[in-house]
Amino acid sequence: MQRRRILQAMAATILLPGIGLAKAKPVIEVYKSATCGCCTEWVKHLEANGFHVNARNVPNTAAYRQRYHVPDSLGSCHTATVGGYALEGHVPAEDIKRLLKEKPKAAGLTVPGMPMGSPGMEVEGQKADAYDVLLFRKDGSHTVYRHVAAQ
Numbered sequence: 757m758q759r760r761r762i763l764q765a766m767a768a769t770i771l772l773p774g775i776g777l778a779k780a781k782p783v784i785e786v787y788k789s790a791t792c793g794c795c796t797e798w799v800k801h802l803e804a805n806g807f808h809v810n811a812r813n814v815p816n817t818a819a820y821r822q823r824y825h826v827p828d829s830l831g832s833c834h835t836a837t838v839g840g841y842a843l844e845g846h847v848p849a850e851d852i853k854r855l856l857k858e859k860p861k862a863a864g865l866t867v868p869g870m871p872m873g874s875p876g877m878e879v880e881g882q883k884a885d886a887y888d889v890l891l892f893r894k895d896g897s898h899t900v901y902r903h904v905a906a907q
C-alpha cells in the first residue's frame with residue numbers, strides 16, 4: 757500500500773507540469789503583407805493545429821527576413837517567430853512542433869518559395885509538389901529537416 761501511494765504521488769508530480777504545458781500553447785508571431793492571401797491561409801493552418809498566432813501586416817517583409825537571419829535565397833512570402841526560432845514561408849505545423857520539442861542549434865525553419873500543396877498553398881484540383889523543409893543557421897548554411905513527397 758505504501759509503495760502504491762508513493763507511485764501515485766510520483767505520477768502526480770510528473771503529470772501535472774505536463775498538463776500545464778499542454779494548456780500554454782506556443783505563440784507564433786507572423787509578419788506578412790496586408791494583401792497576402794496564402795499567408796492568411798497558413799495562419800489558419802497553424803491555429804487549426806493548436807498554435808496561438810499574432811499576425812501583423814508590415815510594409816516590408818524583407819526587413820524581417822534580414823532581422824531573423826533568413827538567407828535571401830531561402831525566402832518566401834512571410835516571416836514568423838516562435839520560441840526563439842524563425843519560420844519562413846509555408847512551414848507545416850508538425851515540423852514546428854518537432855522543432856520546439858527537439859530544440860536544435862539553428863536559426864529556424866524555412867520552406868523557400870511557395871510550393872504548391874504546402875500548408876496554405878493548397879489549390880483544389882492541383883497536385884501537391886514535393887518540397888523540403890530546411891533547417892537553417894545564422895551563417896546561411898542549411899540542411900534538410902524533412903522531405904515532403906509529392907501527392
Ligand SMILES: [Cu+2]
Binds near residue numbers: 795833
Ligand atoms: Cu505564401
